[in-house]
Amino acid sequence: MGRLSNASARSISKTAASAAGPVEPAPSCKARKLRLTDVLERGGHVLLAGTAARSLAGREVEIIFAGRRQVATARVGASGLFSAIAPLPPRTMRESSSARYIAEVGAERSLSLKLTRRLVLDPPVASATAVTLSGEVIAPLTDPAAEILVQQRLSCSKLVPLTRVKLKPSANGRFHITLKAPSDRRTVTYELSTVVRRSAHSMAHYTTYSLPQTVNLAPTVSSVEPAVGPTPGGTTVTIRGSGFASGATVTIGAAATSVDVRSETEILAQTAAGTGGQEVVVSDVGGSSNSGVEFTYVTPPTVTSIVPAQGSALGGSEVVIKGTGFVDGSTVTIGNRATVLEQASATEIKADTAATEAGEDQVVVTLPDGVASTSALGFTYVAPPAVTAISPSEGSTEGGTVLRITGTAFTKGSTLTIGSSAAAFVVLSATEIVAETAAMSPGIDEVVVSDQYGSSRGGPSFTFYSGPENVQPLS
Numbered sequence: 001m002g003r004l005s006n007a008s009a010r011s012i013s014k015t016a017a018s019a020a021g022p023v024e025p026a027p028s029c030k031a032r033k034l035r036l037t038d039v040l041e042r043g044g045h046v047l048l049a050g051t052a053a054r055s056l057a058g059r060e061v062e063i064i065f066a067g068r069r070q071v072a073t074a075r076v077g078a079s080g081l082f083s084a085i086a087p088l089p090p091r092t093m094r095e096s097s098s099a100r101y102i103a104e105v106g107a108e109r110s111l112s113l114k115l116t117r118r119l120v121l122d123p124p125v126a127s128a129t130a131v132t133l134s135g136e137v138i139a140p141l142t143d144p145a146a147e148i149l150v151q152q153r154l155s156c157s158k159l160v161p162l163t164r165v166k167l168k169p170s171a172n173g174r175f176h177i178t179l180k181a182p183s184d185r186r187t188v189t190y191e192l193s194t195v196v197r198r199s200a201h202s203m204a205h206y207t208t209y210s211l212p213q214t215v216n217l218a219p220t221v222s223s224v225e226p227a228v229g230p231t232p233g234g235t236t237v238t239i240r241g242s243g244f245a246s247g248a249t250v251t252i253g254a255a256a257t258s259v260d261v262r263s264e265t266e267i268l269a270q271t272a273a274g275t276g277g278q279e280v281v282v283s284d285v286g287g288s289s290n291s292g293v294e295f296t297y298v299t300p301p302t303v304t305s306i307v308p309a310q311g312s313a314l315g316g317s318e319v320v321i322k323g324t325g326f327v328d329g330s331t332v333t334i335g336n337r338a339t340v341l342e343q344a345s346a347t348e349i350k351a352d353t354a355a356t357e358a359g360e361d362q363v364v365v366t367l368p369d370g371v372a373s374t375s376a377l378g379f380t381y382v383a384p385p386a387v388t389a390i391s392p393s394e395g396s397t398e399g400g401t402v403l404r405i406t407g408t409a410f411t412k413g414s415t416l417t418i419g420s421s422a423a424a425f426v427v428l429s430a431t432e433i434v435a436e437t438a439a440m441s442p443g444i445d446e447v448v449v450s451d452q453y454g455s456s457r458g459g460p461s462f463t464f465y466s467g468p469e470n471v472q473p474l475s
Helices: 002-018
Strands: 034-042 045-052 060-065 069-075 081-087 100-105 119-121 130-137 146-153 159-167 174-180 187-197 205-209 213-216 220-225 228-230 236-242 249-252 258-263 266-270 276-284 294-298 302-307 310-312 318-324 331-334 339-345 348-352 359-366 378-382 386-391 394-396 402-408 415-418 424-429 432-436 443-451 461-465
Touching (some): 060 081, 130 187, 159 174, 249 266, 302 359, 331 348, 386 443, 415 432
Parallel strands (some): 228 294, 310 378
Antiparallel strands (some): 045 081, 060 100, 069 081, 130 174, 146 159, 146 187, 187 213, 359 378, 415 443, 443 461
8 A cells, every 4th residue: 555655746746847838737835855755554564655755765764653763764866756664553552542643854843643443546547538436445344335535635634525426436445537627737636535444343433534636638659650651741650548529639740630539548640740759748738748759750761763764564674763861771662672783872872673563653762760752753664575475375385386475565675485485576566576486396385575674474385296288388
């Protein structure tokens, strides 16, 4: 339980430090430089926790019991928190009015705090619409059914009742209360109180209470993906956190150009133009986040030329790309991802194209952090020839058979082979060739048309057989 109270102290300190702004902050009362915040009986010991001024960081704290006896020491941390464990005093002593603890650092003294049964209130959990208060009624639990009073502290001297909840805690004393989140405050401080019977046979009660807990109702941002994008903006980011309300706005250096609140924990937004690292800030009626999560704007690379500007759709074309902002580890995509052969400089990359479909594709250089070039410069993939049919499909090994070959991408510069031998041919059009076979040994050979962009594959084959055949010479 001492750990929970330390969390309480951290929560209160953090809230007070971050509450500046047009929305009324949580009450921040002027306190002593040294303060005990919790004294709890646990496991045969007494757990103590407190806060101290930052100026006391590193100093030793003496815990004084019953006004005269040192029972424990602690060290003030850099954050101003301290905690200690003291022996549990005898029952007769701890039930007396003098069973009080004081913290001392030199001449600084805290107010005394009595060892007593109470409510322990965990740090509240807030969403855009609700606040959940959880905690524990510290035993005896002979009659745990009780009315818990929930109050909101508006100032150091003013508590406002919010609700009374008739709640029976679980067997271990745990309870949960859900309240509607206030819409007009960034931070709210809650305190709880109730009574528990001293025993099953006594009508006497312990008055129980909780130490104050403060909850920040402003949105919180835990992550942004991606965390890097180009300076011109236009990056769609996913922002995750809590407390996101409908109508929330997003600022990443400048106001996001679009915001879609998907849920209380997720927002989709599109970045505006920006530079450098900028905090991702979500704002709504509860205030603005100050979580420190950043998005970094990076100047994208540019592509100014590619030589050659076209190559085979089968891939394997070595190209030289020129531009600006290239760095080691950059990748190149031209339809499909190319193989970077050499990162020559910040202005030149040599790459080898991959196989893809014929047509024009944008040349894109992407930095290791994912920021890509956006120029419209293209590279044209040209399909190699394709053979779809031949007629006839067989002839004599003596050669001289006239073939009509149909397909695609035939050019004047094409070559024709049937097996291992070249054949005489005439390109009639981009889809038709007339050829005459050369002498070959018996067998089946594929008819292949080739040009600078590659060779046809998987086309029909011609069968050579021994014996005479009526052939017509190619004129």
